[in-house]
Amino acid sequence: MNQQPLQLVTPNPRVRLGQRKVFVLKRAQDVIEAIAWASVVAVVVFFLIDGGIKGVTDLPTALNAISRLTALVGTDLLMIHMLLVARVPWIDKFYGHDKATLAHKKLGKPVLYFIVAHFLASLIQFSITNSQNVIATLVWLITDVQDMLTAVAALTLMILVVVTSLNFARRKMSYEAWFIVHLMSYAAVLLAVPHIFSTGSDIAGKPASTIFWVTLYLFVALNIVWYRAAKPLIRIFGSSMKIANVVRESSDTTSLYLRGKNIDKLGGASGQFYFLRVLTPRRWFKAHPFSLSAAPNNHYMRFTIGNRGDDTAFLQTIKPGTRVAVEGPFGVFTEERRTQEKVVLIASGIGIPPIRALAESMASRPGDITIIYRVRDEEDASLLAEVREIARIRGFRLYVLPGPRASLKSWMNNDGTNNPDLARLAVMAPWISESDVYICGPQIWTELVVSSCTRAGVPADRIHAEEFAW
Ligand SMILES: Cc1cc2nc3c(=O)[nH]c(=O)nc-3n(C[C@H](O)[C@H](O)[C@H](O)COP(=O)(O)OP(=O)(O)OC[C@H]3O[C@@H](n4cnc5c(N)ncnc54)[C@H](O)[C@@H]3O)c2cc1C
Structure with a gap:
């Protein structure tokens, strides 16, 4: 961990x-x-x-x-x-x-x-x-x-x-x-x-x-x-990025810490993603997109990667010192798109990296931000300890929803109440209709969350969703 x-x-x-x-x-x-x-x-x-x-x-x-x-x-x-x-x-x-x-x-x-x-x-x-x-x-x-x-x-x-x-x-x-x-x-x-x-x-x-x-x-x-x-x-030649540290976050996710020259000049914002290329003879030609899982800073870039296929499996055990290239930043899943004081951040599974980074860097007063994190197992949820710590320090409301889903049409877990998602969302984020909502998770799950938010009265231009799909 x-x-x-x-x-x-x-x-x-x-x-x-x-x-x-x-x-x-x-x-x-x-x-x-x-x-x-x-x-x-x-x-x-x-x-x-x-x-x-x-x-x-x-x-x-x-x-x-x-x-x-x-x-x-x-x-x-x-x-x-x-x-x-x-x-x-x-x-x-x-x-x-x-x-x-x-x-x-x-x-x-x-x-x-x-x-x-x-x-x-x-x-x-x-x-x-x-x-x-x-x-x-x-x-x-x-x-x-x-x-x-x-x-x-x-x-x-x-x-x-x-x-x-x-x-x-x-x-x-x-x-x-x-x-x-x-x-x-x-x-x-x-x-x-x-x-x-x-x-x-x-x-x-x-x-x-x-x-x-x-x-x-x-x-x-x-x-x-x-x-x-x-x-x-x-960028590749100017920054000479290397894997500085590899940290296991859960049974199937790992954080990669990257360091290099001029890291402060790379720009970027929480919520954005970069194409990552491992500069080894067998892998340099493959670039995969990953979101920052910690806000940009002058010391390192961090990506948290779920084991989803050949290359992400390899990245779970990549050796520190390996040279990598980062291309970016890309995406508009950032605070730049925020228009409201109140914000609801909703993540599922490996959708947590950009949500975690946004939680770190969003300006707020205590109570302004609500985080809803849907996980399979609370004991094995990536970055959960950090999200809890951020919520504690910044005064955010945090709801962790572990376990199987309530029903096929639900994006929430089974909490034993049979309450519909909309009613539960109203309890977790009562001011959701006056909030910006940032959603990151699998495609079908995201569609269900967007539908709940729309029914809860959030206008389309305040719903920001990032899907990890091509
Ligand atoms: C904007 C964006 C941000 C992302 N951020 C993260 C993140 O922070 N953490 C994380 O774990 N994953 C993230 N992903 C998903 C990640 O890019 C894929 O899981 C990874 O590329 C899979 O590569 P693979 O070779 O291991 O898997 P494969 O076996 O090749 O594929 C597994 C799945 O990933 C998809 N995929 C494969 N290559 C790409 C690619 N180059 N671009 C997009 N999708 C691809 C495939 O369609 C398939 O659904 C993000 C994807 C996007 C589009």
């Missing part, structure tokens, strides 16, 4: 509260979304200025117009799609890494539909004008037309990436296999670039269009190169 003396950071007493934060956040989101839509409108305007559907007189010219328009819109959406997972702070800060990833997933199929429509429209159009069947036309395109071989390869890769993202395929793949396939989307975009500039009739030889597309490509490429590659590498 944890032998470290409990040293707590001093909470920031000047934390800003109030609904204005929500207003500012929503306006910032509106601006980002307006820019994204404006880029789609811009490419349609380019298409219209360039003749649009004016030249449509028969099927081949109609197919040509469809091919050009779908190419322009599809490529623009593809750039947005890639930016959403580039881990760029100006997106993640306003949406959160999880919402940005969700938007990326939702955009995947429409992007593919546009690109496939572009491909089919071009293929059929050439097939009609060349009076050849589609197979012969495809062979002609690949072998005789400049940059078409790479364009077709790009389309094939894109289809592969989208198919492996569909739920049925994802369930069958390990995270790592899925991740490697996804890296191919960068290759797909690069392979498609030559044909866009050499044969794209709306771009080649059109200065305004060319400037727009070159700027868009460079902007996306620079964001990806800087935030996904260069910055993380600078």
Whole structure:
């Protein structure tokens, strides 16, 4: 069990509260979304200025117009799609890494539909004008037309990436296999670039269009190169992080204490997570997300890790001195999103790390914060002793709910009363409707908690949930 003396950071007493934060956040989101839509409108305007559907007189010219328009819109959406997972702070800060990833997933199929429509429209159009069947036309395109071989390869890769993202395929793949396939989307975009500039009739030889597309490509490429590659590498070499201490917290969780140079410059806030990479020959290419389980401080970073699979099993017994890389911070499960004086922190199982860190660093008066911690077994609950100590020192209310759940539809334990969750929640946190609620735990459990909070009158923008899922 944890032998470290409990040293707590001093909470920031000047934390800003109030609904204005929500207003500012929503306006910032509106601006980002307006820019994204404006880029789609811009490419349609380019298409219209360039003749649009004016030249449509028969099927081949109609197919040509469809091919050009779908190419322009599809490529623009593809750039947005890639930016959403580039881990760029100006997106993640306003949406959160999880919402940005969700938007990326939702955009995947429409992007593919546009690109496939572009491909089919071009293929059929050439097939009609060349009076050849589609197979012969495809062979002609690949072998005789400049940059078409790479364009077709790009389309094939894109289809592969989208198919492996569909739920049925994802369930069958390990995270790592899925991740490697996804890296191919960068290759797909690069392979498609030559044909866009050499044969794209709306771009080649059109200065305004060319400037727009070159700027868009460079902007996306620079964001990806800087935030996904260069910055993380600078961090790795600049901080030389190592495992300083490994502390068993329960039968299946372990805390890793990391130390390194410039730890105070890593930034981050309680509730945020980092991608952790063990820098050994067999593991350096795998990065897993873990939340800070202690507030950021100048001495160490701490992650508390549950044994859930191959790599987390390995981390339970990792040797002190092993070099690791941390990439982050990410996520908006932080006090920055808090608007109310009162806060309810709710965790289940291995959802406790970010909740424990938030409890440490949240500004509060005694009684402002309530913690509800759902555990299997009180004797074997990760970080429980620390949570109890924080609650005692800071004057928080703490409810530990051990044992099996009350019913299949309940997120609470069986306390022998048969009282519904909502009634029990009202006793534990009577002011919940005027509170911010932070929830971290398994997906289905989180959904049940969110539903209880909503029924208890907590507005959606005050419910903050972090799910440990990809
Ligand atoms: C934002 C976030 C914060 C997290 N914080 C913590 C934490 O503080 N403590 C903790 O113990 N766990 C945390 N997790 C979960 C942790 O990342 C996974 O348990 C871990 O990656 C599993 O790796 P594995 O190889 O041991 O398991 P696997 O056998 O590969 O998978 C076990 C489970 O983990 C999921 N998983 C695997 N790799 C990843 C990945 N790279 N990203 C997301 N999910 C993955 C799988 O879908 C599966 O459900 C967090 C996850 C996310 C998304």
